[in-house]
Amino acid sequence: MKSREIQLVRRPTGLPQPDDFKIVEVELPDLGDGEVLVQNVSLTVDPYMRGRMIDRRSYVPGFQLNETLTGGAIGKVVESRHSSYREGDFVESHLGWREGYVSSERGLRKLGELQAPASAYLGVLGMPGMTAYVGLLDVGELKEGETVFVSGAAGAVGSAVGQIAKIKNCTAVGSAGSVEKVKHLVEDLGFDHAFDYHDGHLERQILAGAPQGIDVYFDNVGGDHLQAALNCMRPNGRLPLCGAISQYNATEAVPGPNNLAIAIGSQLTLKGFIVSNYNQRREDFMKDMTEWVVSGRLKYRETVFEGIESMPEAFIGLFTGANTGKMIVNLT
Amino acid sequence: MKSREIQLVRRPTGLPQPDDFKIVEVELPDLGDGEVLVQNVSLTVDPYMRGRMIDRRSYVPGFQLNETLTGGAIGKVVESRHSSYREGDFVESHLGWREGYVSSERGLRKLGELQAPASAYLGVLGMPGMTAYVGLLDVGELKEGETVFVSGAAGAVGSAVGQIAKIKNCTAVGSAGSVEKVKHLVEDLGFDHAFDYHDGHLERQILAGAPQGIDVYFDNVGGDHLQAALNCMRPNGRLPLCGAISQYNATEAVPGPNNLAIAIGSQLTLKGFIVSNYNQRREDFMKDMTEWVVSGRLKYRETVFEGIESMPEAFIGLFTGANTGKMIVNLT
Numbered sequence: 001m002k003s004r005e006i007q008l009v010r011r012p013t014g015l016p017q018p019d020d021f022k023i024v025e026v027e028l029p030d031l032g033d034g035e036v037l038v039q040n041v042s043l044t045v046d047p048y049m050r051g052r053m054i055d056r057r058s059y060v061p062g063f064q065l066n067e068t069l070t071g072g073a074i075g076k077v078v079e080s081r082h083s084s085y086r087e088g089d090f091v092e093s094h095l096g097w098r099e100g101y102v103s104s105e106r107g108l109r110k111l112g113e114l115q116a117p118a119s120a121y122l123g124v125l126g127m128p129g130m131t132a133y134v135g136l137l138d139v140g141e142l143k144e145g146e147t148v149f150v151s152g153a154a155g156a157v158g159s160a161v162g163q164i165a166k167i168k169n170c171t172a173v174g175s176a177g178s179v180e181k182v183k184h185l186v187e188d189l190g191f192d193h194a195f196d197y198h199d200g201h202l203e204r205q206i207l208a209g210a211p212q213g214i215d216v217y218f219d220n221v222g223g224d225h226l227q228a229a230l231n232c233m234r235p236n237g238r239l240p241l242c243g244a245i246s247q248y249n250a251t252e253a254v255p256g257p258n259n260l261a262i263a264i265g266s267q268l269t270l271k272g273f274i275v276s277n278y279n280q281r282r283e284d285f286m287k288d289m290t291e292w293v294v295s296g297r298l299k300y301r302e303t304v305f306e307g308i309e310s311m312p313e314a315f316i317g318l319f320t321g322a323n324t325g326k327m328i329v330n331l332t
Numbered sequence: 333m334k335s336r337e338i339q340l341v342r343r344p345t346g347l348p349q350p351d352d353f354k355i356v357e358v359e360l361p362d363l364g365d366g367e368v369l370v371q372n373v374s375l376t377v378d379p380y381m382r383g384r385m386i387d388r389r390s391y392v393p394g395f396q397l398n399e400t401l402t403g404g405a406i407g408k409v410v411e412s413r414h415s416s417y418r419e420g421d422f423v424e425s426h427l428g429w430r431e432g433y434v435s436s437e438r439g440l441r442k443l444g445e446l447q448a449p450a451s452a453y454l455g456v457l458g459m460p461g462m463t464a465y466v467g468l469l470d471v472g473e474l475k476e477g478e479t480v481f482v483s484g485a486a487g488a489v490g491s492a493v494g495q496i497a498k499i500k501n502c503t504a505v506g507s508a509g510s511v512e513k514v515k516h517l518v519e520d521l522g523f524d525h526a527f528d529y530h531d532g533h534l535e536r537q538i539l540a541g542a543p544q545g546i547d548v549y550f551d552n553v554g555g556d557h558l559q560a561a562l563n564c565m566r567p568n569g570r571l572p573l574c575g576a577i578s579q580y581n582a583t584e585a586v587p588g589p590n591n592l593a594i595a596i597g598s599q600l601t602l603k604g605f606i607v608s609n610y611n612q613r614r615e616d617f618m619k620d621m622t623e624w625v626v627s628g629r630l631k632y633r634e635t636v637f638e639g640i641e642s643m644p645e646a647f648i649g650l651f652t653g654a655n656t657g658k659m660i661v662n663l664t
């Protein structure tokens with residue numbers, strides 16, 4: 001069997017370009033004992049991958065040029081020489097941007113019976129959903145009745161953050177990048193207030209939805225949003241720092257918030273986190289989130305591209321506002 | 333009895349000027365039942381007072397123009413009509429910039445038998461000492477063997493931070509504003525490494541004393557120091573935000589650290605705090621700190637001005653590097 005795969009051939013400067021990537025076709029090896037052949041059905045592109053395209057020391061090693069990019073994928077076993085895997089089993093891997101692969105059980109997670117479409121396990125029931133869950137409840141220490149502001153609220157993480165806040169009887173305010181997304185947040189997802197950040201006046205917009213101020217600011221974007229949120233924080237507020245998408249493509253250092261000293265008098269806590277360090281909460285997350293998704297209390301939307309060749313476009317779209325909810329690439 | 337007092341007559345723009353203050357003489361009232369007459373012996377000026385000179389919403393209300401400034405003071409009871417206070421008792425008040433006052437017991441704290449000079453109760457055994465103690469141990473969650481970097485290390489708070497770190501078997505690195513202060517930190521106070529921030533290359537200087545990086549950055553100054561420290565933090569590092577003296581006199585907003593996104597991948601916690609919210613730790617602090625001071629394990633230095641009329645000069649000196657250790661005004 002052949003697999004088409006996406007490789008990074010040039011490190012992006014600023015916004016990634018299609019030419020930074022190339023598609024290659026490889027012949028998959030024959031199965032050895034204990035190995036399975038998997039055909040991917042759903043692939044994910046995520047903002048954090050942009051950081052890995054830079055050649056620098058970080059919490060995860062950078063991508064190498066001319067090697068196939070890695071990342072979350074849901075696939076189906078099509079041939080098995082491993083006693084625990086049968087043809088038709090769904091598996092999650094982190095092998096990423098390829099149509100298929102041969103693997104031992106190392107690095108595979110069996111998904112068991114799916115309770116939602118396969119792609120949901122890359123989004124609301126996967127890494128982005130768990131990021132929202134631990135970021136809000138553990139890092140943000142959300143308490144009943146508090147007010148949450150989340151930026152990038154129409155994204156995979158942000159939309160889950162706002163809805164978890166509502167499930168926890170909190171007020172949810174969100175910012176997004178278009179009128180349609182704002183409408184979606186309020187009408188479909190139950191946010192109490194949402195606004196288009198292109199309209200400016202971030203601080204005034206936040207306070208319109210949170211006149212008493214914010215207890216938790218879930219930061220997906222950094223930059224202006226963080227500065228505005230700092231001005232709106234209530235005493236003892238918490239700011240889980242999850243992403244800085246506004247800066248991922250910056251070619252020069254971006255000035256930070258000029259009002260960080262507010263954190264002193266208001267006793268604010270800014271806390272960066274990476275979801276992989278909260279694996280002890282995985283079981284709670286899967287239990288709660290599956291229940292919320294299956295019961296319809298927590299909704300999710302996907303922006304779907306088709307075919308392995310569309311992965312660069314889908315990835316670039318993360319930074320141009322092309323997605324509402326999780327960005328997914330399905331293979332047929 | 334008459335008392336000379338210092339009032340704020342103009343809100344400072346940038347660095348405070350002597351003309352922002354005036355000295356007035358008031359006649360103290362006769363003692364009523366339950367009241368005491370106190371003559372101050374030692375007064376404090378502290379950087380946080382600069383913030384209260386601005387007319388804005390904050391965690392403590394601003395100073396009013398043409399009223400006597402308030403702040404910590406140690407005084408001696410010279411006349412008492414209260415059964416619990418006797419002539420000669422030392423008391424701590426927050427009534428501040430005045431030679432004497434008449435007060436009920438409300439707002440007074442009896443110091444009991446002094447175990448150190450009166451002025452120490454404004455410094456190492458007072459608010460700055462307790463700020464260092466809870467900031468490092470509670471907010472900073474310092475653990476044995478870790479590495480601490482503190483800015484403003486020759487100040488009242490900073491010099492205690494470094495020495496507490498050493499007592500807790502940690503490595504202490506500090507920055508200060510002159511060659512003499514740097515010498516004092518290393519030779520007298522036992523810092524492992526110290527440097528003059530005027531030499532620039534903050535990051536390189538920090539790493540010279542902490543080649544493996546910093547676990548706790550105790551931030552007294554904000555600005556460039558915070559940005560450099562962020563680049564030197566080890567994973568899971570903590571940054572107690574205590575002060576931003578570099579910005580207190582700024583007339584325009586100062587850009588914040590351009591590298592705050594580092595906090596995400598390295599899982600850093602930046603936590604602002606104000607010492608008055610840690611009163612539950614007061615007893616531990618007094619016990620530990622008194623023991624360390626009396627035994628000579630923790631040293632302190634004072635920069636002393638004489639006479640109530642010198643208070644504005646002493647206060648302004650906080651921002652021009654005039655003090656090593658606690659800035660004190662003694663009355664004779």
